[in-house]
Each structure stands twice: as C-alpha cells, then as structure tokens.
Amino acid sequence: MSRKVVRTSKFRHVFGQALKADQCYDDIRISQMTWDSNFCSVNPKFVAMIVDASGGGAFIVLPLSKTGRIDMSLPTVCGHTGPVLDIEFCPHNDNIIASGSEDCSVMIWEIPDGGLISPLKDPVVKLDGHSKRVGILSWHPTAHNVLMSAGCDNVVILWNVVHGEAVVRIDSVHTDLIYSACWNRNGSQILTSCKDKKLRVLDPRKGSVICEKDKPHEGSRPVRAVFVSDGKILTTGFSRMSERQVALWDPKNFGEPLTLQELDTSSGVLLPFFDPDTGIVYLCGKGDSSIRYFEVTDEAPYVHYLSMYSSKESQKGMGYMPKRGLEVNKCEIARFYKLHERKCEPIVMTVPRKSDLFQEDLYPDTIGPEPSVEADDWFSGKNGAPILISLKDGFVATTKNKEFKVIKSLMATTSSSLSNRQSDSVDVQTLQALQNEVKELREMVEQLTQRVSELESK
Secondary structure (H helix, E strand, O other): OOOOOOOOOOOOOOEEEEOOHHHOEEOOOEOOOOOOOOOEEEOOOEEEEEEOOOOOEEEEEEEOOOOEEOOOOOOOEEEEOOOEEEEEEOOOOOOEEEEEEOOOEEEEEEOOOOOOOOOEOOOOEEEEOOOOOEEEEEEOOOEEOEEEEEEOOOOEEEEEOOOOEEEEEEOOOOOOOEEEEEEOOOOOOEEEEEOOOEEEEEEOOOOEEEEEEEOOOOOOOOOEEEEOHHHOEEEEEEOOOOOEEEEEEEOOEOOOOOEEEEOOOOOOOEEEEEEOOOOEEEEEEOOOOEEEEEEEOOOOOOEEEEEEEEOOOOOOEEEEOOHHHOOHHHOEEEEEEEEOOOEEEEEEEEOOOOOOOOOOOOOOOEEOOOOOEEHHHHHOOOOOOOOEEOOOOOOOOOOOOOOOOOOOOOOHHHHHHHHHHHHHHHHHHHHHHHHHHHHHHHHHHHHHHHHHHHHHHO
C-alpha cells in the first residue's frame, strides 16, 4: 500500500538568491529609527529607502537601474521636519509616493522620470490630521487617490488625496497603539492589529467593527496581520514564552485558529508579504538574516512550510516588488529589496523550470496599475474589483500613468508648487540631455588616455 509522504506543490523547490554586488545599491545610510515598518518601497520604476538625515526626515528615490555606489551628495526627498517612519508608492501611478513622519504629517510627492536631480522639499499635497507621529501608510488597492494612514494617536484616517481632505476618521475603535493596518483585495474592508491585543476587521466607510478577535497571540509583543486568499487572515505574533508564531484565521469563525505554528525564539517582529497569485506568504523578521516562505492552501494544516532563504547579514527593512515588475522569462515569482546597514540588496525568488516558455501556471493574470473606481465614487459606497493584466509578454504599460491632479481651489499652496514644477519640466529635460552628453565625453576621454598609456608602455 503506497502512502503519500511529501505534499505535491509546484513551489516546493522555490529558492532565493541575492543579486551580485554590482546590482546592489551601495553606500546608503539607512535610517536608525527603531520603528517596525518596511523602510523601503519599490515599483517597476523606482526603489525608495528611508535614510538618516540631520535636522528632519528624508528618504531617497533611485531609478532601479542606478545600481552600484550611490554618491553621498545624491538629492533626497527632505520636506519633513521629523524622521520619516513609513513610505509607500501609489499602485496606480509609479511616480507618486506617500510618506508619514514623526512631525505628525503625511506628504504626497511626485518623482520625475529618471529620478531626482535636486533636493525635493515641497510636496504635491500635505495632509494634516494626526496629533501624534504617523507610522503606517497604505494606498487603496483599487480606488484612485485613496490613502489610509494610522498614527500613534490611535486614529485611522482615510484621505481623498486629490482634495487633500480627511473623509473618514476612525478615532473611537482603537484604545492603544495600532501595530498594523491593511486592505483586503478589493479594498472593501480594513484589518488592524493593536496593542490592546485585539484583531479587528473594519468597514472603512462607516468606521465600524465587522468582527474582532481578542488575543490572537498570547504574548505582549507586536502582532502583524494580513488578508490572504478567500478572506482568511494570517497573523504573526508571540507566545507567552516569547516564541514567534504564525496563525491562520477564518473571520466567519474567529473562535479558534485554523492553524497555529511556532517558529523560533527570535525577538524581531515578523513582517508578512502575501502573494495572492501563488498563495505564498513570505515572513521577513526585522533583525533576522532569513526569509521564510509558506504556501497557504485550503487543506490542513493550511499553512505549509516551503523553505527558507538565509544570508549572513541581518535586515533592517524590506521592499517587495509588485508582480508586474518581475522578470517572467526567468520564472521569478518574487523580488525583495533587503536593507542592510549601508546598502540595499535585491533578492530574487525563483521556481526552477527547464523550459524557456512562459509558465502560465506560475503567472495567472495579476493586479495591474489601472484603478477600477475613483475616490469620490468609492467614498460614496461603490466597490471595484481589481483590474487584472496578463504577464505573458512581460508587462508593458499600454495606458499612460493615471495623471495626478489636485483640486487647486482647495489647495493654493499645492497649485503654486505644481505650476512651478510644470515650468521646470523643460529645463529638466535639457539638463538630462546635457548630462548624457557630458557622460559620453568623459567615456571618450577615458578611452583616449588608456590608448595613450598603452602606446607609451610599448
């Protein structure tokens, strides 16, 4: 009688690999703030990292191709008066990024194509509404220009970024510090974890609690939570004995977890990244030197350990590339941007396949950059399912980036900064062309000096 010993899974042999040194971003002073956010955000155009800055808060934004040693004099985004705690690129416009800071404000920035050529101090929009530092930001997955922020004042605010106004303010639900806040797949629900040891599923427009779970993990250290497939919830936390745990919950029956597994006794908070296309969740611990990955399925024990990527150096933060930024011809199913003390190192997760053809089972249609509903419609009650795209020929943007317009009558300061930026756009193009010419001339001079030295040696 044959007995099935190993569970069959196409992701059983997924392996992680760090890119070579010349494909890393070197000599970057990553922020020393003791805050449990990712410190890094990435999209198919740019990688952004929070850096150390004297007299305020700053982060750098680099084009993905600008690898190697990064010059100390590189311009930064430096409009905050306190340290930056969280940054996140807009999923519908690769040039727009939001930042939250210790100065209690949220700022929206527009990054020019090709990256910054001078320090960026004036945001497109400044959102003031929190009374304490803002540590969590999350863009709505399907609604255009809707941003969620959570601060140390225990308040969650939903912003209509275009109007620069706080439309929904959830201030009576959380009694203590909010550890994490995220959207479900179509943005019709919000999931939060809190220091009061409660996990809550909220109706974002009403600000009311749909369901909650008391003490998902017995320990007192921070809990992280994300929505996974079929509306289930995956949490990471600590036991009474400070062992790290991962658990899966069904919100329809919050009594007992579907599964609860103990991992190890490290002290770092586990940051979960869930890929809805493959059903894989990646757990990256702050201060760890490894990334564990699990497959979430419908069969017990529901969360199946796959493998672990290990390295020598610990991570201070982690960026996660959206699916449309991956190289599908190399069977790449995830790419992380790991922050070290002084550099950023891309790590690629690959499924080994012999064929060079497009692997349809690895790349189902995935969420694209097109929003399915506008901010005003969403706030008035309309939900929109994600608009999916195929990665068969590698993702190519067929539509122009959703233009980021601000209602000028509501925000005089914003309109002036935008008009200045538009008048500067021609100068920027001219400057970039001149920089390219200078670069070519330098290369020619180097070749000539090399030739001269060769002739002299002969």
